[in-house]
Structure formats: structure tokens, C-alpha cells
Amino acid sequence: MSAVEDVVTEAPAVEAVPKRAMTLGTGTSVVVLLLLLVVPVFAKNFVIFQLTQLLYLGLAVLALNILTGGSGQFSLGQSAFYGIGAYITAVMMEQFNIPYFLCLPVAGVLCFGVGFLFGQPALRLSGVYLALATFALATAMPQLLKLNFLEKWTGGVQGLVVTKPDAPFGLKMSQDMWLYYFTLVVVLAIYIFSVNLLRSRSGRAFMAIRDNEIAASAMGVNVALYKTLAFGVSAGITGVAGGLSAIAVQFVAPDSFTITLAIQLFLGMVVGGVGWLPGSIIGAAFIIFVPNIAEGISKGLSGAVFGVLLFLVIYLVPHGARQVAILGQQFASRLRKN
Template sequence: MSAAEEVEVPTEGQAVEAVPKRAMTLGYGTSLVVLAALVLIPLFVKNFIIFQMTMLLIYGLAVLALNILTGGSGQFSLGQSAFYAVGAYTSAILMEHAGMNYALTLPIAGVICFGFGFLFGQPALRLSGVYLALATFALATAMPQLLKLGYFEHWTGGVQGLVVTKPDAPFGLPLSQDMWLYYFTLVVTIAIYVASVNLLRSRSGRAFMAIRDNEIAASAMGVDVALYKTLAFGVSAGITGVAGGLGAIAVQFVAPDGYTIQLAISLFLGMVVGGVGWLPGSIVGSAFIIFVPNIAEGISKGLSGAVFGVLLFLVIFLVPHGARQVAIVAHQLAAKFKKN
């Protein structure tokens, strides 16, 4: 099975499905290979590498959430760092002030962020395109300052932030804290990924895509545009909140300056590099925003920003459609190889 087997070019007169059966997914064979790699690699590497892989999954979740919003419903957002921050602080506060189990804080963070995103989507209904991006940009810019307010300092720790206790493996399992948290994050990531794929294949997913392709036509077909646009915002924010909660547990610390607009731009960049609308590309985009800055710094510490910019320019110039374009080309080459 190929990495992009959902991409088929219809012949003349052939009907095109509104939502392909394998839309936005990897082939079964490729999925099993990727899953096996994610399960086995931590067994042979050091804890620092395991921590990086955990962050890869966490940022991959956040990029996936943005992909649902932008690639699924066509709404641009530069405010994902705000939802990420709310999720992170929710988990941190519940763990440190309420003594709640870390696993139980994640669904609560997701629900709170879903409500936050849904409510934010209500006034944003009047906006689209660049203006919606600016509104979400304002949200991301304001969030770190709100978290520093003295009114919330008892709960948030103010400028100093909160220290979060990293959990041990349960049931006496012979796993380090980093390894246990990695596998826990992997299970959460797989569950959300499968749920996201099923969502985009469902009636709601078809409504999202109809709005993305032509909002007026979708409304004429009976789609409740206002409901589904706000629902897309809520779902995206909810998944981002879960990612934020996992990030707080993994890093063991939350502080306002860790959730600036730079994080939002990085997530947006990860979505573009991974391929807008292609959910498996979320991991590729996450890897880009985590590892490429380190590679750029290794090339030139003094000019790391310039090197990163050049690398990003090359990626956008060579593969403007991101990782999905690479997967399509690989599929075509594999098909030619089989024929020969």
C-alpha cells in the first residue's frame, strides 16, 4: 500500500467521490510501518531523544488540529498558541492545585478549549480570509499578557509560571518517566488521529469541506454554515488544548512567555510544510519545526535564522504542496517501478 493511495486522477466521464474513502490518510501498509517505527525506536535511544519524539507527537497533534480548521473548513487561524496555552494551564492547574491525575486533566482541557474555540468562532463568523487571520493573531498576541495578570497569579503563577510534576509509570512498569509519557502520548495521538479521520469522513466533515470549497453553494445545499464554522473552531481548539496539556506534562513547566505568537506561526508553518488538508503530514510538519531550527543552528550559530529562512524557502519552492506532494510523487514512482 502506498503513502498517498487516496490520490486518484479520474478519467473523463468518471464520477468523483465527494469524500474519498481513504481521504487524508496513509495506506494501511505505510501506516503499519510508521506505527511500528514509533513503537520500537524509543527502545533503542536515550531519554533526550525520547523527549524529542514526545514533543514531535504533541506538536503533531497541534498541527493536525490546525489542519482540520484550515484544510478541512478553509478558515485561517494564527491563534492556535492561545488554545495551546489554555490547555497547558488547565492541566497544570488541575495537577498542582487540585491534585488531579494527569490523564484526567486532558479531557477537561479539551472540553474547556472546545468551549473557548466555539465561543470565539461566534464573533469570528463575520470575518474571513485575512481579517479572520488578524483576529486570531490578536488573540495569540493577547494571551501571554492575560496569563501574567495579577488577578490570576494565584492559579497561574504569574510571570514565574508553574512547575508540573512528571508522572511515573503506573502499575510498577519498568519504564522511565520519559518513556512512559512517550507511549501515553502515542496512544492519545493515535486515538485523536483516528477520530479526526472519521470526523472528516462523516457528514460533518463533508459539511466542513463544502464550506471550504464554496460557502455560498454549501448554504444553498442546506448546510448550516454558521454552526459548522464554529464547530470547526471548537474541534480544532479542543484538540489543541489536549496537545497543550500533554506539552505541559512533558516539559514540566508552564509560563506565559512559552506561548507567544511565535508558537502560533510555527504551527501554521508546520501545517504548510506537512501539506494543507493532509492529516499524516502533520507529523512531517511537526518534525520540520522541531528539528530544522537545530539543523540551521548547527550550520551557523550566528546566522541560524537566515539559514532556517533559506531552508524554508527551498522547501516551499521545491514542494509547494508540502509532504503530500512528496507522497504523491513517491506513489507514482512506485507504480511505474511495479509496471516495469
């Protein structure tokens, strides 16, 4: 029997991902959704803006989670796709007067194409070498956005101001509140799509490649296709998140999409739990609010305080928020039995 036949015979079939492995329970999901719907009604505009920021950054972390947690590919270049999506949305809105809700699908499709194409040469790389390649992409992107021949559209170094949309149909709500609910609908739609993707045949192929690329290839999985597809899907979702950020912040500039942003997204994925999609929001909350907490503790040493807090989180819960959720579920089960 050949070596390939041995692999085919001994390698277990890839099981469908259990529902709890990637989503919250039905009751918890309903409670979280109700909170997301109700809280903005009683909040100030600045708090609503922060919640909107939480949603679109959580979406970007989710996109990275699909790539790394789903297919096992490490990327430090998500800020590049985020910036591309933001600029596509901003340029279409301000230079071509295209409605914002039409700009986001275009940003997603174009970023999918860029990610898919970038995934082609990246097929030869894995692990730290792939991370370095994507790091190079993130480092180069701000400089590419400053090129002279793009300046008439992008605004060059000075960036581009984006007009925040008003609520449609004469709805009596502020711009921030309308944009929050619009972002919530987009994020929920993509979240449902992502869950179904990871449960599908393609998602099982992603995870087979993540667990053992050689065994996946021996079982008939087209490794090259699915690895590039994972890159494309992740880039597309990240592009939509970037477009939402451009609308919410009302401004895009090359220096807003540096490697620092890519590291923040990677950090959010780790804190939220690699491979656990609901943890993306928790990871986004960490990268938004914990630096502010650190600055409140010590303005002069905010970076050091943030580092200590991050170290404590990684040391105490190395698997991120997913580990906390599992421990909470086990504790609740014990209470029910007693």
C-alpha cells in the first residue's frame, strides 16, 4: 500500500463543526441581540459612535478569524484590505456620488479579488513566512495610497473627508444612531454568512487544511483553491469593515491604515479566541476600551499598563474569551445539576 493510500485510509473524516464551537446558544444570542437593539436608544451620540466602532472592528476581527481560525493561515496584512475597502467607499461616495449602501458591496467584491490574487503567490508560504509576506503588504499599503497619480481621487497625504449619511425615509433619528443600526444589520448578515460558510463543505475544507494540509490534499481537497478562497473571503469582509469605518469616522487617510491596525486586529482575534466567531466582538472591545482604561490608570505609562493588562489576559486565559465562555457553561451546568 502506498504512502498516499495510508493517509487516505487512516485519516479520519472531517466532522461538521458543532454549533456551539462557533456561535452562542439561542437564548444568549437573543439576549445579546436585544441589548444591541435597545442600548443605543438610551445612549448619547458619542457612546453610539463607540458602539458602531465596536461593530465594524469586530467584523474585521471576524474576517481574520475566518482566515486564521478557519484555514490556519497567519496574516499581518489585514490593515491593507481594511484601507482598500475604506478608500473605495470614500472615493465612490465623494467623487462619484454613489450611495453608501451600494459602495459597501463593491468594496467587498474588489477586496475579495485583491485578497484572492494575493493568495496565489502566498501559496508557497506558510507560518511565519506567510506572516512576513502579509506584514510587507501592510507596510507598503500606506505608501501606495500616497502615490501622486492617485492623489486626485484619494486626496494624497491629506486624505479624504466623507459625508455621514442622514437617516432615510424621514426617520427621526440622529446620523450616529442610523449608522449604528445600518452597521448592525450589515454585521449580522455577514456573521450569519460566516457561520454558514464554516459549516459548509468549504468550511470543512478550510479546517481540514488547518489541521493537516497533507492529509487534506490526500483526501481530495483542492488545497490551493481553498487557501486562496479563504484569503479572498477574509479580505472581502475586511473591506466591508473598512468601508463602514470610513462612513462612521467621516475621514480616510493613508496613515490610518498602518501595521499598527493590523496588529490590533490580530490581538483582538487572540483575545476573543481563535476560531470562535462571537469572540470577535469581545476582541474588538478589548482593543477599543482597554487602551483607554490603561490611560486612565497612568497617562505617562499607558503603554506599559496596557502591556501588563494584556499579559495578564494571555496568562490567565490563553485561549481568550472562548475559554471564559466554556468555563461559564461548565459552571452553569453544575448549578443545574445541583
